[in-house]
Amino acid sequence: MVDGALRAVCDDPDLHLLLVGPTRAAGALIDALDPAQRDRITVRPTHSVVDMADDPSAARAETTVRAAVTAVRAGYADALVSAGATGATVTAAALGLGRWPEVRRPALAAALPAVSGTVVLLDVGGSLEPSPATLARHAALGAAYASVGHGIAVPRVGLLSVGTEPGKGDRARRLADPMLSAAALPGDAHYVGLVEGYDVCLGTRADVVVTDGFTGNVLLKAVEGAYAMAGGTPPGGGAPRAAALLGVAGTVVVCHGAARADDIASGIALAAHLWRRDATERVAALLAGDRTDRTTDTEVRTS
Amino acid sequence: MVDGALRAVCDDPDLHLLLVGPTRAAGALIDALDPAQRDRITVRPTHSVVDMADDPSAARAETTVRAAVTAVRAGYADALVSAGATGATVTAAALGLGRWPEVRRPALAAALPAVSGTVVLLDVGGSLEPSPATLARHAALGAAYASVGHGIAVPRVGLLSVGTEPGKGDRARRLADPMLSAAALPGDAHYVGLVEGYDVCLGTRADVVVTDGFTGNVLLKAVEGAYAMAGGTPPGGGAPRAAALLGVAGTVVVCHGAARADDIASGIALAAHLWRRDATERVAALLAGDRTDRTTDTEVRTS
Known part of the structure; x- marks a missing residue:
């Protein structure tokens, strides 16, 4: 995670990272950065993680993934990237950010x-x-x-x-x-x-x-x-080894549980790409437009 | 199918083929063979085939796959190779050759x-x-x-x-x-x-x-x-692109619906390999031995 985050920050000069997790890991990343770049990193220390073997509902507790979702909802971050247990990330994102209309399952x-x-x-x-x-x-x-x-x-x-x-x-x-x-x-x-x-x-x-x-x-x-x-x-x-979570009201990328540094960097780059393209809003608008078109068609046909 | 069958016959000097299907296809194969080798080919003309889009139960009718299963059951052939619709082959083989004990689904x-x-x-x-x-x-x-x-x-x-x-x-x-x-x-x-x-x-x-x-x-x-x-x-x-059908009382190999000549040849070679190893009987014996062992264990424990 540390190596991947470092690579992402070096690759993308406009990227800022909010690290949610143990301070030890965050410290390793900050130490590895050029001092002039260190203000691009913020840390939110959290110690409880959802283990791969835990039930996804463990994400309801105050864990790293829930703290990260809370940070996105509160506007401290624009996008969330996680390499934790997939079920926990999906549950935390759906609960914390909300789902789009007509989406039962992200x-x-x-x-x-x-x-x-x-x-x-x-x-x-x-x-x-x-x-x-x-x-x-x-x-x-x-x-x-x-x-x-x-x-x-x-x-x-x-x-x-x-x-x-x-x-x-x-x-x-x-x-x-x-x-x-x-x-x-x-x-x-x-x-x-x-x-x-x-x-x-x-x-x-x-x-x-x-x-x-x-x-x-x-x-x-x-x-x-x-x-x-x-x-x-x-x-x-x-x-x-990184996938976009679709159907929740926010930019969320899930990395493979066995992600290597370059996978994490790819996941972070994907999240930044999607956020810069305003992908979440535009996808939602396309889906809403789809519903609007169908309504219009029906109205024309029944008039 | 013709090219694949030809290749299989050339690769394996001990192989005999019973071709079940349109005589036109069989004729093409026989014409391509050295005259001295032609007695290794027998033909059973059948015209009705189960199409890929048909329901597997179409295999109950007098189709190529059912005629081929009948030939195996009657001892005219030792093994069956089909590149037809998988569901039809599985249905025809299960009905015509019977399933092993405790096998509901091959x-x-x-x-x-x-x-x-x-x-x-x-x-x-x-x-x-x-x-x-x-x-x-x-x-x-x-x-x-x-x-x-x-x-x-x-x-x-x-x-x-x-x-x-x-x-x-x-x-x-x-x-x-x-x-x-x-x-x-x-x-x-x-x-x-x-x-x-x-x-x-x-x-x-x-x-x-x-x-x-x-x-x-x-x-x-x-x-x-x-x-x-x-x-x-x-x-x-x-x-x-060839798979062995397990759970039926006979040697059956199913080739990919889009099989090329070398896939057909591989499927025929696999069927010959399994039949020569007496695989069907030996697999059945291993499974029966497994049941016997368990019975013995229980008897020992309760004595």
Whole structure:
């Protein structure tokens, strides 16, 4: 964490960090910085952390992640980056920052380099057992995020399954597929139907791939393992170890529990990128515009 | 299919093929063979195939896959290889050959080359929504198959989840994990607990990775996509496109629906390998021995 934070501060001269956690770790970072740069670091000492084995509801107690959420809500920080237990971060962010309208379950979105551009995969661990309606909602979140966060003008949205023919998949997929076919997606996004595992890496058929958090999480880690087996990541980069939390009213990035320094630095850079693009507000506006458009359509049709 | 069958016949001088399907395809294969080799090919003309978009129950009708199963049951063939719709093959094989005791759902097992040896991943599409009890049964099937089919003497069996700490995962995983901890596995296999996506590719912590058929299928295809992105498969080979069907009383190999000639040839070679090792009988015996051992233990304890 310390090495990653140091790297992020050095890489981005406009970045300020509020460190929430043990003072010992913060002290190591401040000591490593040029004295002229030290005023870019503020420390909020907190000692109780949510362990990986703890229940996510432990995030309700006064822990680092809850203190960090409180700092964002109070305006002391613009964005939150955590490499702690995912469930605890999602719970703390949803409780502390609030969820967007019509979002019951926030989703973690990872951006994977593909053959031509980027594939946004969601959910990668925010909601392990989403309902078909939540899968459909995550499709809208992912499409808006792909457009705002990754500059994909006309996102093609696919639902991950075991084949591309309609009807392929388990019960959740068979219910979500027709819901997505009928749903209006934000902006110029459109639904392309069922896609398969290859599409997550290659991006040939979809720019946004929607799945449950269980499948997305194990798949992302399997892709990371495959790149390690293949002797390294492709030129565009490998499987990301930082993901944006979508559906909460704030900029939140979750890093891998086993994140290395460069993963932490990437997560901090992603949070800064999203905040500078005003991504949270713009994604919310795209989703709201989507609802407005549908209302207008209905009014025109019934007049 | 024709190119793959031709390659398999050329690679293995002891192989005989019974081709079940349109005579046109069989004719192309026979024409391509050296006249002296043509008596190694027999043809059973069948015209009705189960399409990828058909319901698996279409396999109950007189289709190629059902005719092939009938040929195995009647002893005209020793093993079945299909690149048709997975659900149809699994249904036809379970109905026509029968299932093993205590196996409600057959599993498709794929063998992936890992850092040191092989990882058996199951299920990769046989049973999309297994119960926790089926996951536990598949663990036993996979362990016996790893030992018999791939020479892994002391298989380490892991349950795929989103983290390694007990309690990580969705409901099915949280229920299956303690069942597996308490279960007796065949031979010298033992359960190592929850594993993650990396472990499927790297094999560091488990030789057998158990998951539901939905997750296994999309994960296997994602790994294939990752190797394509990385510019090729690792030295030991990439993601397999042929999988052994475990839990039915016969040697059945299912090839990828988009299998190329070398995938078909690999699938035929796998079927021949398993039949020559008497794998089906030996896996069944290992599983039966497991039940016998447990009975003996109980008798000793209660005497």
